[in-house]
Amino acid sequence: MTDTVLSIRGLTASFPTSRGEAAAVAGVDLDLRAGEVLGLVGESGSGKSVTLRAILGLVRPPVRIAGQVLWQGRDLLTLPPAALRRVRGGEIATIFQEPMTALNPVLPIGLQIDESLRAHTQLGRRARHDRARELLDLVGIPAAAKRLDDYPHQFSGGMRQRAMIAIALASEPQLLLADEPTTALDVTIQDQILTLLLQLRDRLGMSVILVTHDLGVVAQSCDRMAVMYAGRVVETGPVADVFRQPRHAYTLGLLNSVPRGDGPRQPLQSIEGSPPSLTDRPPGCAFAPRCAFATPYCRAELPVLTAAGHDAAVACFETDRVSAARGAA
Template identity: 70%
Template sequence: MSAPLLSVRGLTARFRAGGREVTAVDDVSFDVGEGEVLGLVGESGSGKSVTLRSLLRLLPSGARVEGQALWQGRDLVAMPDARLRRVRGGAISMIFQEPMTALNPVLPVRVQIEESLRAHTALDRAGRRARARELLDLVGIPDAARRLDEYPHQFSGGMRQRAMIAIALASEPRLLLADEPTTALDVTIQDQILKLILDLKDRLGMSVVLVTHDLGVVAETCSRMAVMYAGRIVEQGGVREVFASPRHAYTLGLLGSVPRAGTERSALRSIEGTPPGLAAIPPGCAFNPRCAFATTVCREVRPDLSPRTPGHLAACHHSDRVAQASLAA
């Protein structure tokens, strides 16, 4: 097998909050292959967005990032700031979750695209303007030449998201980090944006890490997935394998909350309780207070993320029971 494009090992991010240090991302490990779409799934507050920001060290001052993220033989976590700036927005780009706050409201869209081109290409002024227009055409914004000099507030929500994608693609990155790119968009626009990202992935040969809480999006777009809870990856594997036979109770709960064809009059299963705060993560398995399978060992010993079947990992003391329950559901 060829080496992964990105190899993350033991990634950990800590913040100061309320006079104490809390861990938002805890010992996260995963690989991203060439041309692959990896889905990062979980409820709000599970650490998905912080994981992406930690890779590029886009965290508030005072945050500490540890672990290793190997990119072309170099560790992004330990990389000097000057070198990281050449990678960030260049070889690795990011689509942020909310385009209205990520885009600068007082600068035309053209200027914001050209900033990336100026930093990561050798194009002159005329070349940058021509490339900016090409990028707006590429992401499906009509009348691109005219709309280049418009401001973000003059774009609809879907058009703003497309402009964000244009900025992320300006340097023709090899890896795209997409942080919930369809948040707050209606379902028709969501579908258009997802199809656009997949089309551009194929045309440009990119890999994608897609953060989402929508398992339908994962099923439609991703080849592999990693499920996060309380800052840790609790299950990881191929999308088909995880959907067919989840090995962690949290994944089973997420899948049970998704409507299925042919079950219109059946009740959806819900996960009782709420995710723990960063300052109050329980000992053992962090999911144990909400888990129907929990026993004493779950409340005392934190399970390791380990293989259950080839390529399918789970951090659960009772993964076999969970798998049996999924078959019976």
């Protein structure tokens, strides 16, 4: 997993509001390698979902998108509409957060899979039908041939999520963008969906960006992780390394807020305060008002994402103090 297939530089997404520009994504830098699962984590409102949508141009004016999204040498932000449509669903597919709103409620599941196959393959009608059945079987839906004519409301929540994965995989994409694919599912179904995604990654050789706020999901499923706060990536690195020694205070706060099963029971540690307004970011580090390690310099200067050891980067001026605090915990 050494070849970079997706390279994002300076990605921004701004929404005009009555209070001024709201930068939901404010200069994101990310790299994704072939066959890699990258976890994108952070609180609600940190810009994770908007980042995924901006990659494929799924946000519309008056939202303003800028930066560079290089996919196999092509900048997706400058592709003509027709060329971008061939990439969407063909080379890069998306699993949206809520299948009941992403699926068309008045079309059978089989027809929704067929639409993707017609758009991105040269298969004939009979071959598309057979492929749709194979896809439902691939994602673990029992009696797949009989379920092709069923509508989304006839599926359970977990089965709807599987059906949406089947639609996403119809053209065998090289990159899968999964936006909290296990939200609102019970623990058993969540584990099945994550296991399925990893199996499909191995079988099809896909790369995956997995958006989640659940660090347990990251530990179970991801090779590397990127932590977002207030629209920016503040830390990246291999999952095991970041869990063992976080270098950003926000990452440390997220890890400390997770219940631990070892040792005596202790009260959970929360991150005090709230994320900043997207229209009125504080000067300097956006996390400084909530950070126990912040100095006057942190409140005045904006830290940039800088290499920090092997295959890691961090945007923090107090990395040594943060790492020491994790070791003392």
